[in-house]
Amino acid sequence: MNNFWIILFHTYLNKLKTKSFIITTLLTLAIVLALTNLQNIIDIFDKNGGKENVAVIDETGQLYEPFKKQVSTINKDVKLTLFEGTAAEAEKEVKEGSYQGMVLLKLNEEKLPFATYKAMSIADSPLFTDLQSGLQQLKTVLAASQIHLTPDQLEKLYEPISFTKMALEKNAKTEEELNQARGLVYVLLFIIYFSVIMYANMIAMEVATEKSSRVMEILISSVSPIKQMFAKIIGIGLLSLTQLAVFLSVGYFSFKQNMESLKEGFFGVYGFGDIPLSTIIYAVIFFILGYFLYATLAAFLGSLVSRIEDVQQMITPMTMLVVAGFMIAMFGLGKPDAPFITVTSFIPFFTPMIMFLRVGMLIIPAWEALVGIGVLVATITFLAIFGARVYRGGVLMYGQSNSFKDIKKALQLTKNK
Numbered sequence: 070m071n072n073f074w075i076i077l078f079h080t081y082l083n084k085l086k087t088k089s090f091i092i093t094t095l096l097t098l099a100i101v102l103a104l105t106n107l108q109n110i111i112d113i114f115d116k117n118g119g120k121e122n123v124a125v126i127d128e129t130g131q132l133y134e135p136f137k138k139q140v141s142t143i144n145k146d147v148k149l150t151l152f153e154g155t156a157a158e159a160e161k162e163v164k165e166g167s168y169q170g171m172v173l174l175k176l177n178e179e180k181l182p183f184a185t186y187k188a189m190s191i192a193d194s195p196l197f198t199d200l201q202s203g204l205q206q207l208k209t210v211l212a213a214s215q216i217h218l219t220p221d222q223l224e225k226l227y228e229p230i231s232f233t234k235m236a237l238e239k240n241a242k243t244e245e246e247l248n249q250a251r252g253l254v255y256v257l258l259f260i261i262y263f264s265v266i267m268y269a270n271m272i273a274m275e276v277a278t279e280k281s282s283r284v285m286e287i288l289i290s291s292v293s294p295i296k297q298m299f300a301k302i303i304g305i306g307l308l309s310l311t312q313l314a315v316f317l318s319v320g321y322f323s324f325k326q327n328m329e330s331l332k333e334g335f336f337g338v339y340g341f342g343d344i345p346l347s348t349i350i351y352a353v354i355f356f357i358l359g360y361f362l363y364a365t366l367a368a369f370l371g372s373l374v375s376r377i378e379d380v381q382q383m384i385t386p387m388t389m390l391v392v393a394g395f396m397i398a399m400f401g402l403g404k405p406d407a408p409f410i411t412v413t414s415f416i417p418f419f420t421p422m423i424m425f426l427r428v429g430m431l432i433i434p435a436w437e438a439l440v441g442i443g444v445l446v447a448t449i450t451f452l453a454i455f456g457a458r459v460y461r462g463g464v465l466m467y468g469q470s471n472s473f474k475d476i477k478k479a480l481q482l483t484k485n486k
Contacts, residue, residue, distance in 0.1 A: 072296060073296045076301065077307075080300060080308075081304040084305065120147075121146060121147045121148065121169050121196050122150065122167070122168045122169055123150070123168055123169055123170050123196075124150055124170075125149050125151055125172045126154075126156055126174065127151065128173065128175050129176050132174045132176075132182055132207065133174065136174060136203060136207050139206045140200060144199045147199050147200070163187065169188060170188030170196065171186070172186050172200060173187075174204075181212060183204075184204055186200060209227075210223070213226075247430060253429060255402060257425070257429075258398050261356050261425070262395045264313065265360060265363045265421075267309075268306070269363040269366070269367035270367065270380075270384065270388075271308075272301055272302060272305050272368050272371060273368070273380050274380055298365075298368045298456070298457060299453075302361065302368055306360060306361070351429070351438065352429075355422075355424065355442075356421070358449065359421025362417065362449050365452040365453050365456050366387050367384055368456060369456035369457075371383070371384070390418045391418075393419070394421070394422045395422060397419060397422075398422040398423050398426050401427070405426060405427055405430040414426075414427050417447075421445065
């Protein structure tokens with residue numbers, strides 16, 4: 070057992086001190102800090118303080134003020150300025166950067182407004198949409214006055230209908246709770262997805278690297294291959310938990326510091342204030358089980374190759390399973406109660422992400438979540454037993470080896486030992 074712990078901590082500490090691990094951690098931390106300080110970064114580079122300056126040429130002499138009023142109700146950050154010069158002069162000001170764009174207001178034959186918008190680039194679709202919506206509202210008001218509708222009648226005409234959504238299922242989540250759950254599940258799905266791919270690949274590369282350097286021949290003379298396999302899986306598992314703890318800690322404190330500026334957009338719609346404890350517990354359970362599922366698979370696949378160049382080819386099918394599970398989960402964010410999502414949540418290689426999706430977004434019977442956990446535990450146990458046998462023979466195989474036919478050879482070597 071002492072040898073098991075030696076390999077475990079050697080794997081953990083050796084990977085912890087590598088330049089690639091340190092650089093990856095620092096780069097990821099930089100991304101986390103950038104995302105949680107996004108609004109502050111935008112403000113630094115925004116010389117207009119978040120304001121969109123637009124020049125308006127009103128050929129009618131009567132549309133500018135009502136148009137400005139309508140646009141301000143849609144977006145207060147759009148600043149309209151009445152331009153007294155010609156269209157050519159306004160275009161020149163836009164090219165020099167004094168304005169983001171210019172709007173030329175006119176009336177058609179029916180005395181209703183229309184406009185032309187010019188800018189250096191028309192890629193800023195939100196600004197264009199705000200201006201268009203403001204003009205549309207102004208046109209509605211003018212058209213209503215032509216047919217003699219009173220302001221009260223117009224308000225009644227455009228008053229939003231009352232359309233309430235109610236779930237008949239007992240204890241079903243409200244729309245606000247669903248939005249919150251969707252945001253949390255979305256973030257945690259990405260964590261599970263990238264963690265499984267990154268750390269499972271790391272295990273396969275670790276095994277292949279030792280084989281290519283012939284270190285494995287020394288190790289198997291003193292430690293059984295099974296102990297080696299599980300020591301590496303647990304060692305890199307501890308490494309992943311260390312890295313994730315750093316990411317989540319930094320991200321949490323940075324998020325707290327910038328909570329006011331992050332209230333709008335994604336974090337405003339998908340709040341993270343009241344996360345149910347059960348959701349956090351299930352996230353941890355499915356993350357750990359998902360890691361061990363793919364880590365065990367990666368370990369014995371990595372043992373089949375003796376060249377680092379062949380690792381990616383060997384574990385590609387495993388990677389495709391992770392990608393497929395993630396894509397199904399992304400579809401399930403919109404329709405978590407679809408029969409297809411229910412069925413795939415019990416398929417072992419998809420369960421970590423899809424069952425967690427259902428647990429997070431729906432009120433499902435506890436037995437379904439427990440069955441999903443049971444399926445994962447049973448699959449991990451099978452892969453551990455089968456993988457240990459393949460690993461025991463695979464670590465002794467050298468030469469060109471990148472075919473799944475080598476699993477049979479590895480099993481035969483295990484029997485002959």
